[in-house]
Amino acid sequence: MGVEQARRAARLLAALKPDAIIASDLKRARRTAAELSAITRLDVVHDEALRETYAGAWQGLTHDEIMAAYGEQYAAWKRGEPVRRGGGELETEVADRAAPLVRLAADKLPDDGTLVVVSHGGTIRTTIGRLLGLEPHHWEGLGGLSNCCWSVLGEGARGWRLLEHNAGTLPEPVLGDDD
Incomplete structure (x- = not known):
């Protein structure tokens, strides 16, 4: 079932036309990222900073x-x-190693570019918490991620914003006063 979940997620995420893919160097994340790479023809940059x-x-x-x-x-x-x-x-410590890598990869994107980060539930949650500027004791409030689901972050007027969490479908644009 995991391979089919990864293939489905890859098809959906490919529709976002990502510009870059970074992933944990551990086996399950590598395999998941490879499914998206096969569709997008983007190389995956693997990094141990994204490990669980x-x-x-x-x-x-x-x-x-x-x-x-x-x-x-x-x-x-x-x-x-x-x-x-x-x-x-x-x-x-997990956020200390993962969040800077995500920031650096995002900074290399073209304007309005899309970065896909393939990692593990705890690492994703702590990294999102750090990117959003939440205090560590609030990170648990983000909840976990189901296998092959994702979160969508974007940049707002005051920094990173969580647009969707634990999604399994394509994100819908949210229009608000500060967009």
């Missing part, structure tokens, strides 16, 4: 296993406290 949050000792554990071994740490993380889950990365 490293969760240390939590990596590969089920929810129940995490709760049994790291219940207090998990509860603190769910309360929004900065936690190195399993000794891994803080969410702010």
